[in-house]
Amino acid sequence: MSSTGRGTNGPAVTMRDVAKAAGVSVATVSHVVNDKAGARIGEDARRRVQDAVARLGYRPNALAKTLSQGGSRFIGLVADAIATTPFAGQIIHGAQDEAWKHGYVLLVANTEGDPVVEDDVISMMLEHQVHGILYSTWYHREIVVPTMLQQTDTVLVDCFTADAALPAVVPDERQGGRTATELLLAAGHRRVAFINTTTSSPARTDRLAGYRDALASAGIEFDGALVVDAEPQQEGGYSAAEEIVRLGVTAVFCHNDRVAMGLYDGLRERGLRIPEDVAVVGFDNQDVIAAHLRPPLTTVALPHYELGAAGVRILLGIDAPTAGSTLIACPPVLRASIA
Amino acid sequence: MSSTGRGTNGPAVTMRDVAKAAGVSVATVSHVVNDKAGARIGEDARRRVQDAVARLGYRPNALAKTLSQGGSRFIGLVADAIATTPFAGQIIHGAQDEAWKHGYVLLVANTEGDPVVEDDVISMMLEHQVHGILYSTWYHREIVVPTMLQQTDTVLVDCFTADAALPAVVPDERQGGRTATELLLAAGHRRVAFINTTTSSPARTDRLAGYRDALASAGIEFDGALVVDAEPQQEGGYSAAEEIVRLGVTAVFCHNDRVAMGLYDGLRERGLRIPEDVAVVGFDNQDVIAAHLRPPLTTVALPHYELGAAGVRILLGIDAPTAGSTLIACPPVLRASIA
DNA sequence: CTGAAAGCGCTTACAG
DNA sequence: CTGAAAGCGCTTACAG
Numbered sequence: 001m002s003s004t005g006r007g008t009n010g011p012a013v014t015m016r017d018v019a020k021a022a023g024v025s026v027a028t029v030s031h032v033v034n035d036k037a038g039a040r041i042g043e044d045a046r047r048r049v050q051d052a053v054a055r056l057g058y059r060p061n062a063l064a065k066t067l068s069q070g071g072s073r074f075i076g077l078v079a080d081a082i083a084t085t086p087f088a089g090q091i092i093h094g095a096q097d098e099a100w101k102h103g104y105v106l107l108v109a110n111t112e113g114d115p116v117v118e119d120d121v122i123s124m125m126l127e128h129q130v131h132g133i134l135y136s137t138w139y140h141r142e143i144v145v146p147t148m149l150q151q152t153d154t155v156l157v158d159c160f161t162a163d164a165a166l167p168a169v170v171p172d173e174r175q176g177g178r179t180a181t182e183l184l185l186a187a188g189h190r191r192v193a194f195i196n197t198t199t200s201s202p203a204r205t206d207r208l209a210g211y212r213d214a215l216a217s218a219g220i221e222f223d224g225a226l227v228v229d230a231e232p233q234q235e236g237g238y239s240a241a242e243e244i245v246r247l248g249v250t251a252v253f254c255h256n257d258r259v260a261m262g263l264y265d266g267l268r269e270r271g272l273r274i275p276e277d278v279a280v281v282g283f284d285n286q287d288v289i290a291a292h293l294r295p296p297l298t299t300v301a302l303p304h305y306e307l308g309a310a311g312v313r314i315l316l317g318i319d320a321p322t323a324g325s326t327l328i329a330c331p332p333v334l335r336a337s338i339a
Numbered sequence: 340m341s342s343t344g345r346g347t348n349g350p351a352v353t354m355r356d357v358a359k360a361a362g363v364s365v366a367t368v369s370h371v372v373n374d375k376a377g378a379r380i381g382e383d384a385r386r387r388v389q390d391a392v393a394r395l396g397y398r399p400n401a402l403a404k405t406l407s408q409g410g411s412r413f414i415g416l417v418a419d420a421i422a423t424t425p426f427a428g429q430i431i432h433g434a435q436d437e438a439w440k441h442g443y444v445l446l447v448a449n450t451e452g453d454p455v456v457e458d459d460v461i462s463m464m465l466e467h468q469v470h471g472i473l474y475s476t477w478y479h480r481e482i483v484v485p486t487m488l489q490q491t492d493t494v495l496v497d498c499f500t501a502d503a504a505l506p507a508v509v510p511d512e513r514q515g516g517r518t519a520t521e522l523l524l525a526a527g528h529r530r531v532a533f534i535n536t537t538t539s540s541p542a543r544t545d546r547l548a549g550y551r552d553a554l555a556s557a558g559i560e561f562d563g564a565l566v567v568d569a570e571p572q573q574e575g576g577y578s579a580a581e582e583i584v585r586l587g588v589t590a591v592f593c594h595n596d597r598v599a600m601g602l603y604d605g606l607r608e609r610g611l612r613i614p615e616d617v618a619v620v621g622f623d624n625q626d627v628i629a630a631h632l633r634p635p636l637t638t639v640a641l642p643h644y645e646l647g648a649a650g651v652r653i654l655l656g657i658d659a660p661t662a663g664s665t666l667i668a669c670p671p672v673l674r675a676s677i678a
Numbered sequence: 679c680t681g682a683a684a685g686c687g688c689t690t691a692c693a694g
Numbered sequence: 695c696t697g698a699a700a701g702c703g704c705t706t707a708c709a710g
Contacts, residue, residue, distance in 0.1 A: 012468075014703055025681045030705060040679055057490075062466040063402045063411065064703035067686045072402065082428040083644070084626050089421040089428050093449050105463055108447050110432050124444055127401040129351075151396075234631040258627065265633060268607075287423050288597065288627060292573035294604060305422070353687055364697045369689060379695055403687035406702045682709085693698085 013056045021052040029053075033060060066129065075104045075312060076125035076133040078118065082110040086287055087138045087304050091157060094308030095134055102316055104131065115146065122148045132315045134308070135159070140170050140202050157311040158304070160325050167321030169310045169328060171302055173203050176330030177210020180253045180281045180300045185218045187279060187338050189251035195240045195263065197232040197255045204255070207283065211253060230255070234262035241266020250278055251338070257282035257290045260297055260337075275339035285333045296335035303328045352395045360391040368392075372399060405468065414443045414651060415464035415472040415491075417457065421449040425626055426477045426643050430496060433647030434473055441655055443470065454485065461487045471654045473647070474498070479509050479541050496650040497643070499664050506660030508649045508667060510641055512542050515669030516549020517556075519592045519620045519639045524557045526618060526677050528590035534579045534602065536571040536594045543594075546622065550592060569594070573601035580605020589617055590677075596621040596629045599636055599676075614678035624672045635674035642667045 015033075019026045024045050032041055032049045041049075052058070066072040077095055082088040088110075096106050107128060109121040125133060132153035135145060143159045145166065156168035184192045194211045197204050212222050228243050230236030237259035244252055244263065254260040260282035267278060274280055274295060282290060285301035306328045313319040314326065354372075358365045363384050371380055371388045380388075391397070405411040416434055421427040427449075435445045446467060448460040464472060471492035474484060482498045484505065495507035523531045533550045536543050551561050567582050569575030576598035583591055583602065593599040599621035606617060613619055613634060621629060624640035645667045652658040653665065 012703095016703080026704080027681060027683095027706080028679090031680090034705085036706095042679055045680075059462070059465055061406075061468060061703050062463075063405050063468055064686090065705075066402050067400075067406055067688090068703080068705045070686065083432040084425055084428070086423055086425055086428070089423070089425070089449075092447070093422040093451075096449055100459075105446070105467070106448070107444070108431070109445070110428075110435055112432075120439075123398070124401075126398055128444070129400060129402055234633075238633065258631065262631075286627060288625065292597065292601075294573075294577065351687095355687080365688080366690080366697060366699095367695090370696090373689085375689095381695055384696075400687050403702090404689075406704090407687080407689045409702070680710090683707100685706090686704085688702085690701090691699100694696085 012061070013058050014061070015058070017056060018049065018052045018058045021056060022048040024049060033058075072129040072131060073104050074107050074125070074128055074130040075099050075315060076122075076128075076130040077106050077108045077136065077308075078121055078125075078133060079108065079110050079136050079138070080113045081138040082108075083112075085138060087158075087302070088136065090304035091136050091308035091311075094305035094310075095157075095312050096308075098309040098312040102312075102318070104312070104316070118146050119148055122146060126151055134311045134315060136308070136311070140173065142202070153315060155311050155315045155321070157307050164324055167314050167326070168324075169307055169314065169326040170202070171307065172327035172329050173206030174210040174213065175327070176283060176300045176302075177207030177253075178214045179210070179330065179332050180207075180283060181211045181214035182217075183281050183298060183300075183332055183334075183338060184251040184253060184279055185214060185220075187251070189249075189279060190220060191226065191247075191249040192251040192253060193244055193247055193249040194227040194253045195230050195237060195244070195255055195259055196227055197259075198229045198236070199232060203283075207255065230259060232256055233258045234265075237262025237264075238266040241270060244278070245270050245272065252278060252280055254280060254282050257284045257286045257297060257299055260299070261289055261293055264293055275337050279338040281338060283330075290333070291335065293337070295337050298335045298337045299333050300330045301333050303330060351400070352397050354397070354399070356395060357388065357391045357397045360395060361387040363388060372397075411468040411470060412443050413446050413464075413467055413469040414438050414654060415461075415467075415469040416445050416447045416475065416647075417460055417464075417472060418447065418449050418475050418477070419452045420477040421447075422451075424477060426497075426641070427475065429643035430475050430647035430650075433644035433649075434496075434651050435647075437648040437651040441651075441657070443651070443655070457485050458487055461485060465490055473650045473654060475647070475650070479512065481541070492654060494650050494654045494660070496646050503663055506653050506665070507663075508646055508653065508665040509541070510646065511666035511668050512545035513549040513552065514666070515622060515639045515641075516546030516592075517553045518549070518669065518671050519546075519622060520550045520553035521556075522620050522637060522639075522671055522673075522677060523590040523592060523618055524553060524559075526590070528588075528618060529559060530565065530586075530588045531590040531592060532583055532586055532588040533566040533592045534569050534576060534583070534594055534598055535566055536598075537568045537575070538571060542622075546594065569598060571595055572597045573604075576601025576603075577605040580609060583617070584609050584611065591617060591619055593619060593621050596623045596625045596636060596638055599638070600628055600632055603632055614676050618677040620677060622669075629672070630674065632676070634676050637674045637676045638672050639669045640672050642669060 079088040136157035137159040160168035230240040282299035418427040450456040475496035476498040499507035569579040621638035
């Protein structure tokens with residue numbers, strides 16, 4: 001790669017070079033470089049080593065260190081869709097911060113859901129001696145894991161298996177649904193519709209349960225006519241507008257922010273104002289959308305960052321995995337779509 | 340991590356174990372496992388090794404391999420914002436696909452733009468003996484790179500330095516601007532407005548240049564009154580609507596999709612239909628937005644995937660770096676917002 | 679307080 | 695065709 005102009009790196013300086021320059025053995029260098037507790041090193045030798053390190057620009061070879069110590073400092077993170085939403089990015093961000101905090105480095109790989117790539121990626125990670133693997137999906141769902149994962153510790157992030165054999169950390173959809181609904185109820189609304197998704201998923205089931213929880217707590221009878229199904233995108237929300245108007249509700253909880261965005265459109269087209277005529281709450285807190293709708297959308301956040309962080313905590317044994325899935329709260333994000 | 344139920348991994352099986360099981364030396368195992376061209380291995384020995392490998396479930400230790408071979412198979416990718424848009428994810432996706440194709444693995448790290456984290460991240464990568472580093476930003480801009488990058492080969496992705504000392508690969512904003520404008524011109528529009536961003540950047544400068552190029556080629560005189568500046572989000576587009584209406588244009592090129600989204604709103608509010616009354620074209624092809632606006636937005640794509648892929652190609656010396664920056668085309672994405 | 683030596687799991691000339 | 699041996703850059707008992 002001469003064309004790129006490689007850095008000023010001659011043949012890397014090793015611990016032996018430092019030892020020679022400092023007039024000590026490599027063992028001594030190793031001890032001072034790593035601040036070994038057990039090792040009593042003379043002030044003089046220590047200083048000479050430190051000087052040599054600085055002067056030569058010595059940088060330890062992490063790979064060699066791993067080899068001799070056994071057990072690497074890698075954690076693998078496999079994601080199924082890194083390129084479509086920021087969700088995977090948030091999981092990576094949370095996982096990385098937590099991993100770093102404990103001296104671990106993330107080896108991330110994107111599979112786009114391809115099982116063949118998935119196996120390649122997992123063997124790559126295994127060959128790199130990862131401490132364990134975080135297997136993540138971009139939306140909460142049940143999965144069947146690649147069998148190759150049995151060869152290492154793994155924790156599931158934003159997904160889970162039917163038999164709950166693997167520790168999993170997922171968003172608390174039910175609490176999220178309850179929270180969203182309560183936001184509307186707290187503003188005085190009594191007839192609140194719920195535009196749920198047509199696709200079956202934990203989000204569909206549990207957000208509905210949360211919606212019912214909130215109604216029950218408020219002493220409002222559940223009315224099945226008030227929940228309408230729609231595709232989980234803008235188009236779905238837009239189409240649902242007519243039904244929402246017909247229902248004559250004053251508030252609606254949307255399955256996600258994209259649906260809310262479509263609903264805004266449909267409502268506006270029918271002369272309804274948000275939040276004066278109808279209050280709206282979304283779900284996801286999707287960056288490019290929620291904060292920039294008119295009015296800015298009150299919603300409930302999907303805790304992807306925390307999902308990633310909690311995942312590594314469990315993988316490293318810092319947090320104990322809950323029996324079943326570990327639930328992470330979906331916090332409310334208040335903006336202006338509720339009057 | 341016993342609580343997680345570690346995989347069925349006893350003390351990893353090594354090449355020595357395989358050698359013993361196959362009744363050969365480790366050298367022989369190494370040769371057959373790596374399919375060494377030079378080495379003539381008897382059919383018999385080869386088979387015994389392969390059997391042992393399969394039977395014991397041997398998996399080579401990539402770290403040890405790297406150590407003995409020198410020069411690792413890692414490429415570092417530092418990103419400044421992985422959690423807000425899918426852009427970084429697309430760069431990662433492209434870089435990973437290309438890296439894998441050549442037997443390299445990506446070590447990705449997110450810095451959220453923090454210089455301290457940046458230095459930590461780069462030293463981590465250096466210690467892991469990366470072959471080189473891809474330094475990327477989530478929007479195209481001029482930067483000054485961390486000096487630590489001098490210690491290895493690096494290529495800039497979606498950013499560049501003033502002195503062009505480092506190879507860089509960036510989107511061809513000018514061509515993108517021209518393409519967007521031409522889409523409108525080709526549909527017969529003559530008075531096309533341009534809502535540019537208020538923030539100074541290559542995108543602002545070069546998309547404008549492209550817009551002028553297109554007009555010039557079409558023999559239309561540039562009219563400065565037709566370019567209006569707005570903040571590069573929905574709010575900016577919405578606010579610009581009034582001016583657009585006043586201008587009486589039949590077409591507008593928006594600095595990005597988010598601006599277009601806001602403009603849709605503002606235009607609709609004034610009773611204008613898209614694309615019948617005014618045709619709109621965006622920029623970015625932002626996943627969650629562009630395809631789901633009403634009508635779906637015709638736009639020009641930011642080639643993040645290609646940026647990442649081209650970056651590794653240059654880093655690996657497969658493609659020669661262009662003097663100055665390597666420009667990647669921004670292709671048009673046709674949908675329904677142009678009549 | 680400090681060093682010689684063995685070892686981590688692999689590769690690679692070099693012999694035979 | 696196959697193996698013994700040295701070496702990659704580090705760590706870690708163990709001596710002294």
